Amino acid sequence: MSSIEIVVDDLSGPPIAEFLQAHLAEMRSITPPESVHALDLDALRKPDVTFWSVMDGGILVGCGAIKRLDAEHAEVKSMRTAPRRKRSGVATLLLEHIIGEARREGFTRLSLETGSQEFFLPARRLYEKLGFAYCEPFADYGHDPNSVYMTRTL
Numbered sequence: 001m002s003s004i005e006i007v008v009d010d011l012s013g014p015p016i017a018e019f020l021q022a023h024l025a026e027m028r029s030i031t032p033p034e035s036v037h038a039l040d041l042d043a044l045r046k047p048d049v050t051f052w053s054v055m056d057g058g059i060l061v062g063c064g065a066i067k068r069l070d071a072e073h074a075e076v077k078s079m080r081t082a083p084r085r086k087r088s089g090v091a092t093l094l095l096e097h098i099i100g101e102a103r104r105e106g107f108t109r110l111s112l113e114t115g116s117q118e119f120f121l122p123a124r125r126l127y128e129k130l131g132f133a134y135c136e137p138f139a140d141y142g143h144d145p146n147s148v149y150m151t152r153t154l
Helices: 014-030 090-104 118-129
Strands: 004-008 049-056 059-068 073-081 109-115 133-135 147-153
Touching: 004 090, 014 059, 014 073, 049 073, 049 090, 059 090, 073 090, 090 109, 090 118, 109 118, 118 147
Parallel strands: 073 109
Antiparallel strands: 004 049, 049 059, 059 073, 109 147, 133 147
């Protein structure tokens, strides 16, 4: 993974648009519509969101973002690894980068919502490994049997 680069992405290129469209389609195929909290391209382009793409030799292999909730609290959004690169360390590298960037931007807490289904177990294990703990719903989220919420201090 020596050619891996994590870059801020303005979301203007076709590869990231296709990557995110696949992400939304996959989330909608697993989770009931009222429980899908993945952001679309327009929502990810808002000024309160910082978005990163993970490139390996110029090939898009992952992405992730943080959304500012307030001056001290941000939410991890749009974590995705290319299917062919799952369990290869891309997500860990990216989440470590996001945690560092959130800390650098002055946030003291990072939270996230992810699915409660078996499909999301590897994601929940990754978040646990990097210090996230289960918590009550935050921001505008409510209790939902299809969601779990996690948070960590920075």
